[in-house]
Structures are given as structure tokens and as C-alpha cells.
Amino acid sequence: MPNLKFIRDRIATVKNTKKITEAMRLVAAAKVRRAQEQVLATRPFADRLAQVLYGLQARLRFEEVDLPLLQDRELRKVCLLVVTGDRGLCGAYNSSVIKRAEERSKELKAKGIAYSFVLVGRKATQYFQRRDQPIEAIYGGLEQIPTAAEAAQIADELLSLFLSETVDHVELIYTRFVSLVSSQPVVQTLLPLDPAGLAVTEEDEVFRLTTRSGQLQVERDQRQRESHQDMPTDMIFEQNPAQILDALLPLYLNNQLLRALQESAASELAARMTAMNNASENASDLISALTLSYNKARQAAITQELLEVVGGAEALK
Numbered sequence: 562m563p564n565l566k567f568i569r570d571r572i573a574t575v576k577n578t579k580k581i582t583e584a585m586r587l588v589a590a591a592k593v594r595r596a597q598e599q600v601l602a603t604r605p606f607a608d609r610l611a612q613v614l615y616g617l618q619a620r621l622r623f624e625e626v627d628l629p630l631l632q633d634r635e636l637r638k639v640c641l642l643v644v645t646g647d648r649g650l651c652g653a654y655n656s657s658v659i660k661r662a663e664e665r666s667k668e669l670k671a672k673g674i675a676y677s678f679v680l681v682g683r684k685a686t687q688y689f690q691r692r693d694q695p696i697e698a699i700y701g702g703l704e705q706i707p708t709a710a711e712a713a714q715i716a717d718e719l720l721s722l723f724l725s726e727t728v729d730h731v732e733l734i735y736t737r738f739v740s741l742v743s744s745q746p747v748v749q750t751l752l753p754l755d756p757a758g759l760a761v762t763e764e765d766e767v768f769r770l771t772t773r774s775g776q777l778q779v780e781r782d783q784r785q786r787e788s789h790q791d792m793p794t795d796m797i798f799e800q801n802p803a804q805i806l807d808a809l810l811p812l813y814l815n816n817q818l819l820r821a822l823q824e825s826a827a828s829e830l831a832a833r834m835t836a837m838n839n840a841s842e843n844a845s846d847l848i849s850a851l852t853l854s855y856n857k858a859r860q861a862a863i864t865q866e867l868l869e870v871v872g873g874a875e876a877l878k
Contacts, residue, residue, distance in 0.1 A: 606816070641665060
């Protein structure tokens with residue numbers, strides 16, 4: 562016969578675990594909202610920067626401009642910037658990015674191309690350090706919601722490696738936010754910059770975390786960027802437009818990196834929300850099963866006691 566005290570203690574333990582997972586889910590939801598607000602706050606600068614680059618693109622032919630960040634050199638060594646989280650309990654978020662980074666490193670090795678890592682997040686650092694992989698730099702303990710200062714610090718390291726010709730190519734491996742229950746690890750080229758992609762004009766998609774009927778859900782908002790306006794043809798530049806472009810390209814790189822860090826943070830928080838929600842549901846199912854077992858065991862114990870009382874009464878007759 563099952564031990565009633567053991568089942569009661571197990572039910573109490575699972576209930577306490579459910580309280581913890583539910584609290585973690587709500588905390589992750591609040592941080593997702595903060596990530597959303599930060600994305601919206603940084604958009605005006607990104608839009609204005611895109612407008613300036615678009616105007617310069619109209620005045621210059623990038624392919625005729627000899628700028629270091631646009632140079633496409635012979636591919637001898639690639640730097641892989643891998644973005645993961647510092648903590649677990651977020652499903653397959655960290656393992657998916659690490660797996661994609663390993664696949665990319667094997668592809669480069671098969672082609673005879675050297676590679677090294679710049680790692681963001683404790684999970685990636687622990688994984689690749691244990692495997693003695695070549696690591697250029699490590700960044701950990703970043704804010705849960707990435708800041709422009711953190712993105713600039715990482716971008717400076719990447720620029721230093723690229724401009725010193727330590728590496729010839731910089732690729733970013735991060736998790737793109739798709740929806741609250743879906744994210745996708747992707748590989749994106751950061752350096753050299755692609756002139757054709759400096760000034761994008763397509764619609765920008767923004768996620769919005771909302772609450773309906775007590776349930777969290779994500780709505781995607783298609784937002785048209787501000788229309789680009791060509792610079793007047795008679796505009797006089799105090800500096801050479803190529804020099805202005807050379808000064809703006811690092812800002813563009815910082816902005817691209819910040820956006821990737823923000824998407825990674827949103828993906829991690831969404832994955833944690835999903836994982837904690839699944840854990841809470843599993844805890845509810847387990848509590849129901851344990852309660853049923855407890856009731857059955859209690860009923861069996863009561864029946865057994867009644868049978869013993871009846872048996873004892875019959876023996877006294």
C-alpha cells in the first residue's frame with residue numbers, strides 16, 4: 562500500500578516547485594516587455610542613420626570608395642561571434658546557438674580556413690573553453706536587456722581584429738526572434754560590410770508582447786520606415802563625403818550588433834517563458850496524478866480499517 566505521508570510530502574514539494582516556475586515565467590514576461598521598449602527606443606537613431614547612409618549612397622558609388630570596412634579580402638581566417646545567455650532554464654536556446662556555431666566551425670575547417678571565437682555569454686564560454694577552441698575575447702555578465710555601451714565594447718573588439726587583419730571576415734551567430742514560442746539560430750556576416758545592404762528601405766517588423774484574457778501573446782507589427790529623402794545636389798560637405806561615410810560605418814556596425822543582442826535577449830526570455838510555462842503545466846499534471854493516487858490510497862486504507870473492525874466484531878460473537 563502506498564505511503565500516504567510520502568504522497569502528501571510529494572504533492573507539497575511539487576506545489577512549491579510550481580510556484581517557483583510560475584514566478585520565473587512572470588519575471589521573464591516583464592523583461593520581454595522591457596526588451597520590446599528598448600527596441601522601440603533605439604529605432605529613431607537607426608532610422609536617421611539609415612537616411613544619412615542612403616543620402617551618401619546617392620552621392621557616392623560605394624564600389625569606388627576605398628574604405629577599410631568595405632574591403633573584401635582573401636578569406637584566410639574567420640572570427641565567429643557567438644551570442645548565448647549566462648543562465649539556463651530556457652529550453653534549447655543556448656544549445657541551439659552552440660550547435661550552429663560548431664557546425665559553422667567544422668564547415669570552415671573542412672575548407673581549410675582558420676577560425677577563432679569571440680564569445681558572449683557564460684554558456685558559450687564554458688562550452689568552448691572545455692574543448693580548447695581558439696578564443697579571441699570573452700564577454701560575460703552583460704545586462705539582461707543589452708545596452709548600446711555593451712554593443713559598442715564588443716564592436717570595438719571586432720573592429721580591432723578586422724582592421725589589424727588578424728581576421729578577414731567576422732560572422733555573427735545569434736538567435737533571431739520569430740515568435741514567443743519560436744526562435745531561429747542564424748549566421749550573419751558583420752564584416753566586411755555589404756554596401757548593398759547599408760540603407761534598407763523595406764518594412765521593419767516589430768514584436769509586441771500583449772495580454773489578452775489573462776494570457777500573454779505576441780503581436781507582430783509591420784512598421785514602414787520613414788521615407789528616405791535625397792540630399793540636395795547642391796549640398797556642400799565640410800569634409801569629403803567618403804570621410805563622413807568612414808565615420809558613420811562604425812556607428813552602423815554598432816547599431817547592427819545592438820539589434821542582434823536585443824533579439825537574442827528577447828529570444829532567451831521568450832524561451833524561458835515557454836520552458837517555465839511547460840514546467841508549470843507539467844507540475845499541475847503531476848499534482849493531479851498524485852492527488853488521485855493519494856485519494857485511492859486513502860480510500861484503500863479506510864476500507865482496510867473497516868474490514869478489520871468488521872472482522873474483529875465477528876470474532877467476538
